[in-house]
Amino acid sequence: GAVVSQHPSWVICKSGTSVKIECRSLDFQATTMFWYRQFPKQSLMLMATSNEGSKATYEQGVEKDKFLINHASLTLSTLTVTSAHPEDSSFYICSAREENRASDVSEQYFGPGTRLTVT
Amino acid sequence: GQNIDQPTEMTATEGAIVQINCTYQTSGFNGLFWYQQHAGEAPTFLSYNVLDGLEEKGRFSSFLSRSKGYSYLLLKELQMKDSASYLCAVLDSNYQLIWGAGTKLIIKP
Numbered sequence: 294g295a296v297v298s299q300h301p302s303w304v305i306c307k308s309g310t311s312v313k314i315e316c317r318s319l320d321f322q323a324t325t326m327f328w329y330r331q332f333p334k335q336s337l338m339l340m341a342t343s344n345e346g347s348k349a350t351y352e353q354g355v356e357k358d359k360f361l362i363n364h365a366s367l368t369l370s371t372l373t374v375t376s377a378h379p380e381d382s383s384f385y386i387c388s389a390r391e392e393n394r395a396s397d398v399s400e401q402y403f404g405p406g407t408r409l410t411v412t
Numbered sequence: 413g414q415n416i417d418q419p420t421e422m423t424a425t426e427g428a429i430v431q432i433n434c435t436y437q438t439s440g441f442n443g444l445f446w447y448q449q450h451a452g453e454a455p456t457f458l459s460y461n462v463l464d465g466l467e468e469k470g471r472f473s474s475f476l477s478r479s480k481g482y483s484y485l486l487l488k489e490l491q492m493k494d495s496a497s498y499l500c501a502v503l504d505s506n507y508q509l510i511w512g513a514g515t516k517l518i519i520k521p
Contacts, residue, residue, distance in 0.1 A: 327509075336499060336513040337455070386454050401509070403454040 295321045297389050299404035306377055306411055313373045314407045316387030322367035323389035327401075328360075331384040343370045377411045384408050414438045416512035418500050423518045424490055432485045432498050432515045440505020446474050446485045447499040449514065455499055458485070487517075495519045 296319040306312050316326055324345050329337040341351045341362050349362035361373040370389075374381055386406040416436045424430040436444070443462040447455035461467055461476035461483060473486040485498055500512040 336511045338511075339508065342508070384452070401457075403456070406452075406454040408452070 295319075295389075295391060295402045297387065297402045297404040299385075299387055299407050301407060302405065303408040304410070306409070308378055308411055309376055311373055311375045312377055312409060313371055314385055314387075314409075316370045316372070316389070316404050318368045318389045318391075318402070321389075321391045323370075323391060324367060325390045326364060326370040327388045327390075328362060328370075328372050329386045329388070331386060331406075337386065340372075374409065377409070379411045382409055382411045414502075414504065414510050416500055416502060416510055418498075418512045418515045420513070421516045421518065423520060424487075426490055426492060426519055426521050428490050429486065429488050430490060430517065432487075432500075432517070434483045434485070434500035434512055436481050436483070436500070436502045436510075436512075438502045438504045438510055441478060442503040442505065442507060444474075444476055444483050445499075445501045445503070445509070446472075446483075447501065449497045449499055451496075458498075490519050492519050492521070 298317045300315045304312055326343040328340045330340050331337050339352050340355045341349045343349045343362050343364040345364045345367050351357045359375055364370040384406050387404045388401050390401050418434045445460050446458040448458050449455040459474035461474050466475045471488045476483045497514040497516050499514045501509045504510055
């Protein structure tokens with residue numbers, strides 16, 4: 294099956310610093326990747342939809358200048374949390390949809406997630 | 413607005429059967445997913461329904477009624493490892509996934 298990886302798995306950083314999270318589709322090309330955030334005991338919240346070669350589409354309430362998304366290739370999307378604060382501490386999960394598989398809408402694969410703790 | 417409702421928490425006994433319900437109101441419908449999520453891990457795909465009826469896959473089955481905006485996930489022969497959160501999600505008219513808050517399933521010996 295298709296595999297999506299994320300790096301790092303967990304990160305601890307100081308308030309005010311920036312953190313970059315990578316999401317890679319290992320054995321398929323993904324024109325669309327999604328970034329989610331999940332706080333404890335809550336469901337996934339879609340932050341943004343990342344399309345290869347174009348600007349990401351952010352959900353309402355998500356600051357695009359704070360959460361920078363780059364999808365420079367069909368296998369890599371990055372999320373950079375700039376000037377992180379303790380309230381940004383969360384579980385960040387990416388998912389990828391395989392290219393040219395729009396007819397098979399079930400083909401969305403999740404990465405293992407990145408746990409960010411901002412001290 | 414778009415809304416997906418599922419119970420917050422359920423408890424069941426090892427070896428028993430449990431049914432987790434999900435009701436939805438969304439702008440358009442392109443299918444309903446069930447995911448399993450263990451604490452601290454990403455969701456894993458369980459099932460996808462787009463037509464009415466029951467889809468069976470081993471110990472897990474998923475049912476959909478589009479006219480009622482209703483689905484359920486049925487877990488048989490419960491095992492301790494089934495203790496997890498179960499997330500219901502609907503693909504709306506824009507092919508965006510709308511997520512429920514999840515049902516935490518606790519399995520007791």
